[in-house]
Amino acid sequence: xxxxxxxxxxxxxxxxxxxxxxxxxxxxxxxxxxxxxxxxxxxxxxxxxxxxxxxxxxxxxxxxxxxxxxxxxxxxxxxxxxxxxxxxxxxxxxxxxxxxxxxxxxxxxxxxxxxxxxxx
Amino acid sequence: xxxxxxxxxxxxxxxxxxxxxxxxxxxxxxxxxxxxxxxxxxxxxxxxxxxxxxxxxxxxxxxxxxxxxxxxxxxxxxxxxxxxxxxxxxxxxxxxxxxxxxxxxxxxxxxx
Numbered sequence: 001x002x003x004x005x006x007x008x009x010x011x012x013x014x015x016x017x018x019x020x021x022x023x024x025x026x027x028x029x030x031x032x033x034x035x036x037x038x039x040x041x042x043x044x045x046x047x048x049x050x051x052x053x054x055x056x057x058x059x060x061x062x063x064x065x066x067x068x069x070x071x072x073x074x075x076x077x078x079x080x081x082x083x084x085x086x087x088x089x090x091x092x093x094x095x096x097x098x099x100x101x102x103x104x105x106x107x108x109x110x111x112x113x114x115x116x117x118x119x120x
Numbered sequence: 121x122x123x124x125x126x127x128x129x130x131x132x133x134x135x136x137x138x139x140x141x142x143x144x145x146x147x148x149x150x151x152x153x154x155x156x157x158x159x160x161x162x163x164x165x166x167x168x169x170x171x172x173x174x175x176x177x178x179x180x181x182x183x184x185x186x187x188x189x190x191x192x193x194x195x196x197x198x199x200x201x202x203x204x205x206x207x208x209x210x211x212x213x214x215x216x217x218x219x220x221x222x223x224x225x226x227x228x229x230x231x232x
Contacts, residue, residue, distance in 0.1 A: 035221075037169075044210075044212060044223055044224070044225045044226040045161070045163075045169060045212055045214070045223040045226065046223065047214075047220060047221040047222060047223065050219070050221075059219045059220065060220075061220045062121070062220065095168060095169070097169075103171065103174040103175075103178070103180060104155060104157065104159075104174045104175040104178070105157075105216060106159045106171050106174035106175075106180070106216075107159070107161070107169070107171060107214075108171050108180065110168040110169050110170070111168065112168055113168055
């Protein structure tokens with residue numbers, strides 16, 4: 001079965017760093033572009049970042065560019081989001097998701113999400 | 121950046137009745153390859169988002185045929201022909217025609 005499982009969330013003070021992970025299983029991880037999407041409490045979905053299947057291309061939302069870094073480790077089928085200089089407005093559930101070319105690169109598989117709380 | 125605007129932001133529907141959600145983009149979502157990169161997702165209470173429809177009108181595997189998508193250019197619609205209790209959730213459109221990708225605000229569907 002195809003699975004994405006996020007981990008690494010928690011409570012962190014403003015200005016500090018945190019790295020969240022997404023473990024992929026059940027599919028050939030190295031052949032899919034992967035995305036991070038977040039959802040602040042009570043709010044809608046916000047696209048955060050994308051990394052190409054080979055890791056050579058990355059793009060970020062304006063709200064996180066320069067502070068967040070998306071990466072992937074094909075050897076252990078894991079997607080990462082390194083979050084630096086965190087702000088209270090980064091508080092959200094962070095979802096990883098797969099873009100599947102079979103359905104026009106729609107996000108067909110989502111993880112359960114990991115909660116990140118930025119608070120002093 | 122492309123802004124996605126959904127209306128209404130909430131709706132309450134009697135089971136068996138239809139429902140319709142509008143999604144408008146600030147720029148055309150038609151790509152040079154002829155595809156329109158507009159998707160619909162639903163987030164049921166306590167769950168992660170799920171794909172409903174890709175490329176305006178293609179239902180994802182397992183999505184009931186009471187769900188349909190239509191539209192072109194900048195105006196899109198998600199319709200539920202006969203709402204059922206299990207359809208409760210927040211419905212969001214998303215564009216991937218241009219980076220950064222963007223979602224609509226979400227429409228909360230409740231059952232009367």
